[in-house]
Amino acid sequence: MNNLIQIRLCGYGGQGVVLAGTILGHAAINDDKWVSGSNSYGAQARGGSARSEVVISENSITYPHVIKADILIAMSQTAYDEYIQDLAEQNAIVLYDDMIVHPRDINGVQQIGVPATKTSIDQLGNKQVANIVMLGASVVITGIVSKKSMISSIETNVGQRFKELNLKALNAGFALGKNYHRKKH
Amino acid sequence: MKKDIRFVQGNEACVEAAMYAGLDFFAGYPITPSTEIAELLSYRLPIKGGKFIQMEDELSSMCAIIGASLTGKKVMTATSGPGFSLKQEAIGFAVMTETPCVIVNVQRGGPSTGLPTSGSQGDIMQARWGTHGEHSIIALTASNNQDLFAMTVEAFNLSETFRTPVILLLDEVVAHTRERLIMPKPGEINVVERLKTSVPEGTDFHPYLPREDGRLPMSDFGGVHRYNVTGLMHDMWGFPSNNPKIVYGLTHHLVDKIQGYTQEITKTKEFFIDDADCLLVSYGSSARTALHVVENRRARGEKLGLLELNTLWPFPSDIVRKRCACVNNVLVVEMNMGQILHEVKNAVAEPDKVFLANKIDGSFITPTDILNILRVIQGKGV
Numbered sequence: 001m002n003n004l005i006q007i008r009l010c011g012y013g014g015q016g017v018v019l020a021g022t023i024l025g026h027a028a029i030n031d032d033k034w035v036s037g038s039n040s041y042g043a044q045a046r047g048g049s050a051r052s053e054v055v056i057s058e059n060s061i062t063y064p065h066v067i068k069a070d071i072l073i074a075m076s077q078t079a080y081d082e083y084i085q086d087l088a089e090q091n092a093i094v095l096y097d098d099m100i101v102h103p104r105d106i107n108g109v110q111q112i113g114v115p116a117t118k119t120s121i122d123q124l125g126n127k128q129v130a131n132i133v134m135l136g137a138s139v140v141i142t143g144i145v146s147k148k149s150m151i152s153s154i155e156t157n158v159g160q161r162f163k164e165l166n167l168k169a170l171n172a173g174f175a176l177g178k179n180y181h182r183k184k185h
Numbered sequence: 186m187k188k189d190i191r192f193v194q195g196n197e198a199c200v201e202a203a204m205y206a207g208l209d210f211f212a213g214y215p216i217t218p219s220t221e222i223a224e225l226l227s228y229r230l231p232i233k234g235g236k237f238i239q240m241e242d243e244l245s246s247m248c249a250i251i252g253a254s255l256t257g258k259k260v261m262t263a264t265s266g267p268g269f270s271l272k273q274e275a276i277g278f279a280v281m282t283e284t285p286c287v288i289v290n291v292q293r294g295g296p297s298t299g300l301p302t303s304g305s306q307g308d309i310m311q312a313r314w315g316t317h318g319e320h321s322i323i324a325l326t327a328s329n330n331q332d333l334f335a336m337t338v339e340a341f342n343l344s345e346t347f348r349t350p351v352i353l354l355l356d357e358v359v360a361h362t363r364e365r366l367i368m369p370k371p372g373e374i375n376v377v378e379r380l381k382t383s384v385p386e387g388t389d390f391h392p393y394l395p396r397e398d399g400r401l402p403m404s405d406f407g408g409v410h411r412y413n414v415t416g417l418m419h420d421m422w423g424f425p426s427n428n429p430k431i432v433y434g435l436t437h438h439l440v441d442k443i444q445g446y447t448q449e450i451t452k453t454k455e456f457f458i459d460d461a462d463c464l465l466v467s468y469g470s471s472a473r474t475a476l477h478v479v480e481n482r483r484a485r486g487e488k489l490g491l492l493e494l495n496t497l498w499p500f501p502s503d504i505v506r507k508r509c510a511c512v513n514n515v516l517v518v519e520m521n522m523g524q525i526l527h528e529v530k531n532a533v534a535e536p537d538k539v540f541l542a543n544k545i546d547g548s549f550i551t552p553t554d555i556l557n558i559l560r561v562i563q564g565k566g567v
Binding site for chain 2: 022025026029034035036037038039041042060061062063064065067
């Protein structure tokens, strides 16, 4: 039970949080972990608030959804406000896009603003890969999956046309992630 | 050889399993939350030389698979609640004509169009009695991708073995949860092929004349034999009859050919049952929450167990009765108002010790939903 990691990615429809969840989940599969992934599946997946959940474990997973997030990755203010309440009581970490989200002070929770959208626009000339930049940074900061598995997951889950752009975004995210450190508990 | 591990949704696991079982023909009318099944098969089936048809509605989809099955093909359709309602008349035709076919119903909230994108387990009784008249039916379910794969193959196997429609009752949560699937190698899971007649061309073929072992071999419709297929009560030639003896015999046959093999058909899974004093009974996605509760409470020393049902119809009354006899309380966990609860109560000697933990608001049942009821049963207050 205690080796179970619950991750919630949220933002608004179109930012690619659902794809990011799938890529993260597949990376964990590549790392030989058990994974349960789910995402918002209504009209909100096409606009409005979108959510993706990934549960990663060394063992088979029973309850398939996130109960309390150990890691919250927020790409929009609405989604941040909605899910900031549902954090694990211990060692939770919040990663948010610092161009979009204004965080609130929460006792005992480490919150890191990652310039994902800014990096996506400045370095890659395309804000659509902010999700992958965010994911790259999150993986380096939290160590939830290996970098190698992330690369191969992108190669599996992203269409040929956008593969190069997404791999560049991932590497930009990896580089960004090195600037931050998760507090040791 | 390295294992072929996929990261797929339940609907994709269902498609992979149908292909593994030898699916030749799919007709459907895509509907949330089953859409991925039709979507994936629309390109997977033609690649292997199979046929995919998007029909004008659910009624015609059901009729199309019956026709294709009679010609010797392995067939499937997939739908959700509203479409399942529309298919009921033709499911009855498949029952009466003893045509093998697999119907996937990815359950969503109902009645009517209900809650298109939310999970539910509200069609359990509809699977059993949705079509009119005395009959029996097989309905299977699963709670995770690996079981879903196995039960989908099993659905095809049972439909061919018993010459009956088999209903695969999934739900939105199982269908859309993305998790790992270890692809079974060819031959790893048994695949049953159709029993075909040995009656040669030029000799009369009686489509409903059983062999000595009771089984009915088939002849591909449109092939070398001419025979009649009708939804009316019929004799061994397949021609309509209202002869009371024939009607009595056929009605009994349609029921007995399944009910009489309940033990062989039944698949269940048991977790921590041996020393349990409280038994949870569940199926489909709800069984995952139930198992979560059982594992957590076991870690605290509470003697909880889980009986997971993969076969819902014919209802495994014997196993339920035996497992429930040894415990103080039984808690049925499902996402409806107690459709399996009543079956469990009917099966056990002490129905008063059977309780319900359910969820009917469209959201997925949580551990807290179960624990709240457990507290009451265990006398710990509300």
